[in-house]
Amino acid sequence: MSYTIADRYLIKKLNTNSILKVVLEKGAVSRADIAKILNLTPATVSSNINSLIRDGLVHEVGIGSSNGGRKPMMIELNENGKLFIGVDIHKDGVEAAIVNLAGKILARSERQFNGHSTEFEDDVVACIRNVRDFLPNMKLDGIGVGMHGIVDTNQSISIYAPAMSRRNIALKDYIEKKESLPVFIDNDANAMAIGESWFGQAKGVRNYIFLNVGRGIGSGIVINGELFHGNRYAAGEIGHIRVVESGRRCVCGKYGCLDTVATEYSIIRDVINAIHTGVSSSITELSKGDLSTIDLNMLKEAARLGDKCVLEALDKMGRYIGVAVSYAINMMNPGMIVFGGSMSVLGEYIIESIRSTAINLSLDECAEGVFIVISSLRDNAGVVGAASLGMQNLFKST
Template identity: 45%
Template sequence: MDFQTADKAFIREINKSTILKVIREKGPISRADIAKLTGLNPATVTNNVNILLEADIITETGIGDSSGGRKPILLELNKNAFYAIGVDMGLKRARAALINLCGEIIKSIDMPYGNSIDEKDVIKRIIELVNALLDVRNIDKNKILGIGIGVHGIVNPVEGISIYAPKFGWKDVAIKDIFEKEFRMPVLIDNDVRVMALGEKWFGNAKSAKDFVFINVGSGIGSAIVINGDIYRGSLYGAGEIGHISIAENGPKCNCGNFGCLEVMASGTALEKRVIHDINLGKESIIPKLAGDDLSKITGEIIYEAAKLNDKLALDALYDVGSCLGYAVSNLINILNPEIIIIGGGVARAGDFVLKPLCDTAHKKSMEHLSQRVRILPSYLNENCGIIGAATLILNDLFEGSQK
């Protein structure tokens, strides 16, 4: 399969003037305001805007207010000028989506891996997902800029290699090369939580923040650190492994070999194990009934539903998860002093049952001056954070010229 992708060099050449970036971030905006924001002279702005209009990358969208003289024509990004494909390579299933330049999902598909997490089987499933998206009607395939993929574990985004995916048992898988050979279009990969942070930076709750942390609380727990607008990956691409901060010296053993890690105390898997353990001890709860009297079918969603029905076991379990997360968040506040901390993932979608004890503990355990100024927010992109963030790898490369 071979698609002629958009001429990124052409767009980047235009983008050197920063005009396209300003229109994306500030539009609808007038030519005069672009000149003020960029410091470019009006003639340069007009010439570049005309090129962008002719290429159909931007569009004239209406008339603005006048401060005297003719009313200005407003410009904004043509959101459907180009598209990107995002793939969230989850632990049990993969999701993929086709998104436009404004982060809107045109079509999304998900597919479970089944019983195999073998490298070839998982990649085969994801190739099937991408092919299904490429068959979307009324979409010009030449407008698809590339494929972005979020992969759990340690990832080298420069070479496009999954260095170590612990839940899959993968080591040194050349994901970028595999998908570029298959689809003959640009492919970018990064750690799954970092792409979520990138999605929130572009389209979510971190648009105005230069320093923030994104924490994903699902089957595992990971984080992404953004400093001065750039994602911090660490010297060996392992920055952000918050799930392996030890918060309980005598806690359960983690798969990393240590005891009492945040991941074994507060992840979705830990929550389910804790609830099943309590039920087996004879604690009363409506959770077994909600699970059809099959404890193996207890999920975070069922525990959340029980909490909404005021089930004490569910309420206590979610409260403890929030408190554990709060201890870890307090460390982040003290060490990094971020403007915002964003909580995403399945457990985080339990709302105030988790977020309230998390915030209370984080503020109590961190330095008062720092905790008063940090905002702790749920993910704006919610369950679509992974796929939108992965596609944003491609958009970021287009507009910024590098993975930031």
Template identity: 35%
Template sequence: MTTKWQTGSFQLMKSMNRSLILNIIRQKEPISRAEIAKLTKLTPPTVSNLVKELLQTGIIIERTLGESSGGRKPTLLTLNGENFHVIGLDVGSKDIKVIITTLSCKLLKKKCFPIPESINNDKLLELIIDSIHSIKSSEEIDEKKIIGIGVAMHGIVDPEKGESVFAPNLNLHHIPIKAVLEKEFDMIVKVENDARTMSLGELWFGNGMSSESFVCINVGRGIGAGIVINGKLFHGNHSISGEIGHMMIDVNGPKCPCGNYGCLQTFSSGPAIAEGVKKLLRLGHSSLIEELAENNLDKINAELIYDAAKKGDQLCTTALQQAGYYLGIGLTNLIHLINPAQIIIGGGVSNAHEFVIEGVRKTVSQKALTESAKNTEIIISKFGADATVIGAVALILVELFSSKSAA
């Protein structure tokens, strides 16, 4: 269990002015108290008192003396990121990925736990709890330094309640993740949709750091989007913004698990790519993937298709390019609706970016309305398949460093 010192310490650090000072130190370190007062417009005595309190928690430390402009040399302040740790989880449809990092997102430990095919709410919560206990009790981890847990969950999430409203790939409803984990671990827990979590990680640590407005696309077993506008996550009225995977591309297309037909994820998600290849093989087409799958269609998945494409297999290469084409149609619609400065693509399918991204960009360049829209920057996530779990860590950092929560 977390000590009361830790819980109290987090609450002490988390207040509007303390968070404001912490974020200035994070962004501008090393920095003097006088410069903090100037940037925050707080009075020097107020800054001095708040800095004193933050020094007592250990989250900031005093460093070597700075340059003097005439009087006594100022003492500079820096973030003591190594002294505090955050746990992040990515709860997918097949496994739970869990990491522990420093406040600067330096990876300390990473583990992965498979999710059984037969699962219910209680069993999933038990697995999540076990995965957290496993990583925090690792020999090289100091449990006393852990200050929070961020959870990225696929599907519909109520971030205020910290509840998974509907996890479609697991067919589970109303999982009280936040309540259960806070009771078990006695520390702050934040829960968010996986695509929005991914976009938060890019905003804090990745390719979104230079852009105030962008969209992050998570392409894996499903397809979701995290929308950042003016540096803030956009949730929508009922927290279902970004469900781009259920944007209908072809009303006569394949049936989607959501019940509609021709959704984007029936063309460009990992399972859709695999199903398309299997269909061609059943029709008599030949491919290297048959050998890689040991002539067992059930073994064919997006990862194996990517392996075959890298070996020069034309059928698998075309399948990935076709997925990129349809994803490009979805992103063209997104550009026309939101007009983001940047689109960042992550998730498992992004690992095959050398085959997918060309089709995406080509489609956007052909179908977008204006020349500037045609040239919308479309790039791959800095973190690849780990983008979501990195974002889960950022959920706690937003709570700690932002005077007004970005999530």
């Protein structure tokens, strides 16, 4: 069999990406171990590692242990070898962070959209500029954007951003022109799912769902190690599964969607309603009587104090999420469900009711062996996930 130059280039790229991923996952590792893990010849591994060293992506870190014979030189990821900006655009604001190859955040900035967020592009660019100003001398390699709503990853446009009532926003072109860096864009939950597989709980898991629960609810679906976007890029809209008969009207126009009962807004609304009906809660004191100031930190503190009103609201929220998750488990038979997004800062007070409801309602065979866990990236999942969209060309081996 003969290879063309293009074939050779592709094979080399796949090999260097696979090697880089092993180094990311294993930490310090020898060339011989890499050859064994990837079933490559020592010569191929050496040649590819030499190019990774030249590109500043890995470096040698001293001598490892050996069972006899020459002790091997260990290879380690050069964490700051490339830096990416991760941008998370949600319903009412934008966060941006400079993230290194180990998924660590070096600088971070956020900005709220003003009033009606129909014209938000300038705020996004301002937030990016702000975070760049923290590290003005660092070379940056790209920008990843996690955008709420539905994103056409082929044309790199936001097809529909419901919170902004906007369609067909050419975000990639806009940001690339302003920032002169390559821009990669996907739905926010999809970006988080990628980030979780490289830097969080889903390392090595082939089939899993990332739940982004925050100001809205979405999910990123990974099948056989690949993101599943669906026929028209709209897969994973778990927030619009109906979980309440005759429920509230949702932003999508339907009624009783999960999005109406399990977001940051709905939990705050439920706690305020309970207090207004005479339920006593430490929130009244924590908010100094001004219930309009309730935020996630306040809810977390109340939950830590064992506040019954808040704990019950969180438990109820978990049960609603569990209902939707049971559908996903029956449809997909995943190995893992990762609970992430801004609400995951309250994860330990919600995860048990998600877990028990989801397992109770799904078919035993579908739920067998599924791990339902809290994202280890927590509220960093948005920016780290977005940055990992930019890194896909480095790590992606399939």
